[in-house]
Amino acid sequence: MKLKWLFALMLMVVLIIVLAACSDDEKDSGSNVGKDGEIAGDLEIQYFVGGYGDSWWKEVIADFKKAYPDVNVIEHAGPNINEEMRSRWVSNDPPDVVYIDGAGSSETQMVEDGQLMKLTEWLSGIELEGGDKLQDSFIVKPATYDGEIYSLPLVFDTWGTWYDKALFNEKGYTVPNNFDEFMESMKEIKQGEGIDPFVTSGQHPYYFLRGMLYPAFAAAGGEELLADVITGKEGAWSSEPVLEIMKRVEQMVEEGMFDSGLGALNHTQSQMNFLLHENAFIPVGFWLPNEMKNDIPDGFEFGFIPSPMNAADETYAIVPDLRPLAIAEEAENPDAAKAFVEFVFTREYASSFSEHTGAIMNLNGVDLSQNENVPDYLMEANAMINNPEVVQIYEKPHPMSADLETPVGNALISLMLGNMTAEEFVAEAEKAAADYRAGLE
Template sequence: MRKRKWLKAIGASVLAASMLAGCGTSSNGGSEPNGAAGEGQPFENMELEVAVFQGGYGREYWDGIAESFMADHPGTKINITASPKIADIVRPKIVAGNPPDFMYISGSDNTPILDGLIKDHALLDLTELFNEPAAEGGEALKEKILPGVLESPSISPYGDGKIYLAPFNYGVMGLWYNKALFDGKGIKAPATWDEWFQLNAAAKENNRALFTYQGLYPGYLEEMIVPAIYSVGGQEALDQFFNYDPEFWKSEAFTTVWGNLERIASEDNALMKGTVALNHTQAQTAFMQGQAMFIPNGTWFEDEMKDAPREDGFQFGFLGVPAFQSGDPVLALTNVEQMVIPAKAKNPELAKEFLKYVYTDKSVQLNAEKSKAVMAVKGAPDLAKSSLSETTYNVYKAVDNGMMAVAGTFKPVAKGSKYNPSEEVYSPISSLMNKQMTLEQYSSKMVEIYTDIQAELAQSGTES
């Protein structure tokens, strides 16, 4: 199943390469020190409580970076609590007003706790921290972060430009193809949707359909839908989509993007036969065996399917998502994990110093070595290169070198809502692809649902 560890959004941005570096250390001192840290700057409290999600990435990175931090900041002590169910561990502490000093929260079972902290305004304002010099010195810490990340709603959740969540690992999603086939046959990767559909002729010549997807899990289609919405209507359209504006379902963005899906379902040879009934493994294997030219997926794809059968010479190739207009950039969906410091943390100054340390070059390299992950930091793919497969490295470099990255996440619904927005939006696509539902029916259904969700939010007092 897809490893959706990269939760929340970074907003639309062109992610450029280059790495900022320097020397020296910055720290935030307390008034009554009992030890030294950094460049001799003291902290009031030298002990830090850190709670982290222990999922597919494990906990080795966090143990390693804590050890490195303590060595570089003599006298400090970091206590790591790691668990796949980290929310269950920290929730009682948060309720009691005694949260950890620093948290990395991920995993679908855990992330609702972040929504609660945001709703309760219970996170520390990190804006000034990102304006300070990085731990290595030089320019401000914010200059190390990929463009657009710090401005996104999931990092700056109140729309006031202030930063309350810090970005961590990120993943890249879009359409994939067999690079060996394309190179061997001289097939050019499409930059627009018109070019993409024109490749149906090449698909036929090579005895395959143009497209397949993980039919029983139509949520995978967000990896092409979200960038496509941005391609048509920009951030305004994405905001409508993710914030439950019923007008989205009457807009050009809807008719163009979902019209693309309807075209795939209707055009001869465009959709691989039987796709809608396939699970993720079946569809991905069929793609790798040469039954379809393209499939949506993310940077976990190669590792997830490392033992799956494939056609001779198969090589993973990442396309991204084509643009609708010639000359517009190819896009990709990018999700970013988050780190936070609770507002009631007992040791916020040392927590901030530790957060800055997470963005150092050696931390980025250690994270790649121990977790095979890439942080949302400029130049991170090159720092992580020795720990990544060639395919994964090339995907991250495509984004790092200028592929436009967009992302988004649905605004939290009202507490107790009967709606799961992702399910409501993506599940009906199966009926569209089976030609059991028209675009007009789809639109009408979603206008009703978005209107209901807005009404629930208004009644609960959380309307935007």
């Protein structure tokens, strides 16, 4: 009996030691609470590295680690990160924080699939360093889905049309203000330089859709028409204003303004052709100069205008293109995720963002003129965009879902390659919108 009792006692001691060790292991590897009740544990962050580079991210994450020493930040980053992480999202094992940008990502798709955390109530309590509310300090407000917010817009970018100011000044080419002037300018260049004036990425047709067509839709029909085409409202794509704009695209095709090889070009190849003066106009966002900084020829001077697809009696139109931060619905460390997102949104980091990337963070009250490291083209573009006599800003409700953007983009490429008429395009786009609506039912 004594031996049995002794054996039982020893077994209990062993079990207590094992359980204590397991508890310590959990604290070391997965607990979200540190020694003093502070935020701790692993924090996984996914961010796309493209034209903006990653130097700003490295700075912010390093500062966050200093502020939250009990948090172990695990970075998932790179130009192909959206594809590399796809299986994690599909299997409901996502990273905690995601920066939604680049090919293969779609904010709207992620909301529709229930992958993002609802942030509406949490956002209302966040204050900036000056005491003002974050939700009142965005240049452009967050996208909403049935009145709810699932992401916070980090980057204020806008698509526009770029050209070489040095070339245009030297040759006296026209910087266009509307589509009629755009066509005249491209004719001048085609004759004077012997090149196809306009280039875009055929492998990524959303460059033309967002960069050229969105502003045209907004200029012609305001935010209502813009919202209708983005959400696939019945009759929007086959409406008269949209058909008229697509006729302009057809005119560009018929008069040989598109690069004849655009169908095979990815976005960096098209940008390289532009820098080499194989083309004169390209629709891209503010990331262009930074992404191509190692390939800019001597004497090249970036010029930026809102895309001139607007009619002669319409002003320039700008449709902001936001790049948001979001928290996964299935985040394993939501407290650390919220701490990081809140940490990022400061005016100090907004100024730093413009230095690192040549683009603008989506916070108001940031005086870039006092920062000598911000590039001239960004200063000029910022001044133009904020002049209501020159530019009208139109906001979209949210990004277009990939389920609609992909088939519309495929039809758009056919139109730009001359394999489809404007009437055939709007019919295809209308069908794609009907299929998209049916998929939501």
